[in-house]
Amino acid sequence: MLKGHLDMIVLAALAAAGSAHGYAVIEEIKQRSGGAFDLPEGTIYPALHRLEQAGLLNSRWTTADNGRRRRVYSLTRTGTRALAERRAVWKQFSDAIGGLLGGVRPRETPA
Amino acid sequence: MIDDYLDRLARELDFDRALACRVREEVEDHLREAVASRSTGQAVEAEQRAIASFGDARAIAAQFALVSLAKQSRRAAAAAVLVIAAIFVAMKARVAWYAVTQLVIRDEMRPVSRLVLQIDRYAFFCALLIGLGGWLYIRSRRIPTAFHPAYRQQLHRFFVSCEATAAALALSVLSDAVLTALSLSGAGLSMAFLVPVLSMAIEVACIALLVFRIRDVARRAASTAALTGT
Numbered sequence: 001m002l003k004g005h006l007d008m009i010v011l012a013a014l015a016a017a018g019s020a021h022g023y024a025v026i027e028e029i030k031q032r033s034g035g036a037f038d039l040p041e042g043t044i045y046p047a048l049h050r051l052e053q054a055g056l057l058n059s060r061w062t063t064a065d066n067g068r069r070r071r072v073y074s075l076t077r078t079g080t081r082a083l084a085e086r087r088a089v090w091k092q093f094s095d096a097i098g099g100l101l102g103g104v105r106p107r108e109t110p111a
Numbered sequence: 112m113i114d115d116y117l118d119r120l121a122r123e124l125d126f127d128r129a130l131a132c133r134v135r136e137e138v139e140d141h142l143r144e145a146v147a148s149r150s151t152g153q154a155v156e157a158e159q160r161a162i163a164s165f166g167d168a169r170a171i172a173a174q175f176a177l178v179s180l181a182k183q184s185r186r187a188a189a190a191a192v193l194v195i196a197a198i199f200v201a202m203k204a205r206v207a208w209y210a211v212t213q214l215v216i217r218d219e220m221r222p223v224s225r226l227v228l229q230i231d232r233y234a235f236f237c238a239l240l241i242g243l244g245g246w247l248y249i250r251s252r253r254i255p256t257a258f259h260p261a262y263r264q265q266l267h268r269f270f271v272s273c274e275a276t277a278a279a280l281a282l283s284v285l286s287d288a289v290l291t292a293l294s295l296s297g298a299g300l301s302m303a304f305l306v307p308v309l310s311m312a313i314e315v316a317c318i319a320l321l322v323f324r325i326r327d328v329a330r331r332a333a334s335t336a337a338l339t340g341t
Contacts, residue, residue, distance in 0.1 A: 006256075023141045040166025041145075045137060046174035050254045053182055064140065071137045 008090065009037070010047050011056065011075065011083040019074040021064075022048060048073055056082050112158045113142045116168060123172030126334050127179045134175055141165065169338065174256075176335040181254040183331050184269055187324045188246040191276050194317040195242050198280060199235070201310040201317075202287060208306040209294060216293045224293050231286035238279035245272030258339040266332055273325045277318065284314045 013028040014020060020028065025048070026041050051057045056079035064070045075083070117135050124131035145161035146154070165171070209215070216224045249269050255262040291307050 021140065022137060023144045026141075040171070041141070041164050042138070042166035042171040043174065045134065045141075046171065046178055049175065049178045050181075050256070053178060054254055066143075068140050068143065069136055070140050071133070 005090075006039075006043065006047050007051060007056075008083070008086045009033075010044060010051060011079060011086070014057065014073060014075050015080070015083055019072050021070045021072050025073070051079065055079075112155065112162065113139065113146070116142070116162050116165075119168040120172055123169055123338065124175055124179075126176070126331060127183075130175060130179050138165070173258075173335070173338040173340075176331075176338050177255055177258060180266075180328070180331050180335045181252075183328050184266065185249055187273060187328045188242075188249045188269065190324050191242045191273060191321055192246050194321045195235075195239055195276070195280065197317050198284065198314050201313045202235075205287075205291065205307050205310040208303075208310075212303040214294050214303060214307075216290075217296070220293050220296075224290060227286050227289045227293075231283050231290065234279045234283035234286060238276050238283060241272050241279065242276040245269060245276060248272065258336055270325070270329065273321075273328075277321050277325060280321065281318055284311075284318055287311065287314060 009029055010025060013025050013032065016032065017024055017028045022045050026044050029037060029044075048057065048059070052059055052073065056076060057073045058076050059071050059073045062070050062072050117139055120138060121131045121135045124134055142158070142161045142165060145164065146157045149157060149160065151157070249265075252265055255265075288311055291311055295304055295307060
């Protein structure tokens with residue numbers, strides 16, 4: 001299930017962290033999810049490249065305090081919009097499943 | 112240990128040197144930071160843990176290969192459109208030059224030239240339509256996360272459109288070559304030949320470039336399929 005939502009998770013982590021390099025994105029995901037997602041850390045990087053290619057992220061090289069070159073990513077406007085759309089879809093889905101499992105009717109979304 | 116892992120990862124990404132260099136630097140930064148911030152004592156153990164958490168080099172490289180393949184196929188589709196535009200400009204420049212230098216096809220060759228011109232036009236418009244269609248198609252597809260059958264189908268359609276574009280363009284350029292030969296035959300060798308010959312050379316070079324790009328993407332698709340184990 002996680003694999004299908006990896007892009008949304010990475011976008012959300014970057015939205016929370018602002019500009020961040022891969023390691024910081026992983027730490028943000030771990031911290032915000034309470035360590036619930038146990039995925040190989042390396043899978044984040046192809047996702048970052050894929051999202052950048054899709055125009056949802058942009059990136060630039062910076063120099064870290066230790067002198068190493070570091071690739072830092074941030075959301076583009078398209079990325080911010082895409083995240084908002086995915087959030088809305090997820091909320092709708094989550095409400096519907098919550099309603100089914102918990103017996104509570106999901107709120108009607110205005111047309 | 113980290114260096115060995117980075118070498119392995121870069122080797123797997125050897126098909127795209129720029130990507131291999133970028134990934135190597137990014138991953139090195141990640142692994143060194145992981146070792147520094149999660150180290151609890153032994154450096155060797157910390158490196159082992161960082162590499163284990165990062166995942167198998169081949170599996171990670173396979174995911175990068177997919178992203179790279181999608182990028183290359185989009186670039187090839189854009190190259191096809193640019194090649195079509197370049198050939199159009201070369202054709203128009205040649206025709207304008209004929210008007211300036213008053214190079215005309217001999218009367219007895221006119222029926223042949225009319226037929227070849229029709230072939231040229233149809234072939235060029237076919238190339239334009241298919242090329243633009245292929246470019247819009249591949250641009251509108253999402254970048255895949257796996258080499259699944261739907262993506263294979265997508266790539267197949269893309270290759271068919273690229274090959275059809277290249278074939279139609281090759282026919283158009285061949286027709287141009289015939290028309291150029293007809294226009295220049297009979298006229299004495301002079302500097303006026305320079306523009307038509309140069310424009311033909313540009314058209315042939317454009318076709319060669321397009322074929323080279325398509326073959327490169329095809330090779331990339333094969334190596335990505337091998338890397339992903341499909």
